[in-house]
Amino acid sequence: DSEVIPTPIVIIDQDSDPNSTIVEITFGDRLGALLDTMNDLKNLGLNVVKANVYLDSSGKHNRFAITKASTGRKVDDPELLEAIRLTVINNLLEYHPESSARLALGVAFGALPPRENVDIDRTRIQVHDDGPDQSLLYVETADRPGLLVDLVKIVTDINIAIKSGEFDTEGLLAKAKFHVNYKGKPVSRQLQQVLENSLRYFLKKPTTEEASF
Incomplete structure (x- = not known):
């Protein structure tokens, strides 16, 4: 199978919005509405206050604006930010098993471990x-x-x-x-x-x- 697997990209952005943490997920044009991901983020005690999708030459970008449910403010705890990142990546691995060949976490959790490691x-x-x-x-x-x-x-x-x-x-x-x-x-x-x-x-x-x- 010579199909080219796009590079999965997960961005956690604390700069763009003063009131919320922006999470952006791209995997070529393969991602759907990511309802399960949104649900899992809510289970971490977070509110998804805004969700939108935009397309450009690099693919389909799903963007979420997230706040802590308890404070209504952006996420400032690094442990929780890492939990957000791992939740998003685990959902990618679950719903798009082919992404594991392009993710470091595919080594531990994925169906296809990456062919190469980063030096x-x-x-x-x-x-x-x-x-x-x-x-x-x-x-x-x-x-x-x-x-x-x-x-x-x-x-x-x-x-x-x-x-x-x-x-x-x-x-x-x-x-x-x-x-x-x-x-x-x-x-x-x-x-x-x-x-x-x-x-x-x-x-x-x-x-x-x-x-x-």
Whole structure:
């Protein structure tokens, strides 16, 4: 079967809307209305306040605006953001089993494990000033479950605050863009180096499954 499987893309966007978390899901033009996904998000204690679909040359994009049911505000807890991401991906794997060949989580949960893994040496980390009171941190690395939570923990453990950002799952890759600051100021060159070293050290470590013999 030489059918080309599109790259599944899941975007969690904290930048576009001040009041809600935007989740965008694309898998070529194969996705339906995603009613089960919406239902599963409600079961996480979330409200889908708006859902729409738009088409462009890269496919059909399903966009949801999500708030926490308890507060009516956007989701700010990294554990819950990761739960949203994994819920969306698990539904993709369930209803579109062919997507598992293009998802890192297909290794653990999918019908078809990916044919290739992302080389960990392809990890890219960049930090640069982004205006007078913040910096932009960009991380691109091999995806794995729990990655969003781990990245947030590494950054905040060295007292760098994350104001907002976006976390994209593009097939086997994860791409994070975080607006960060240190005590209301851009991250200094010295602290940028500490941040970069911490992230590189963590991202090069094998996960528990890979490390066990």
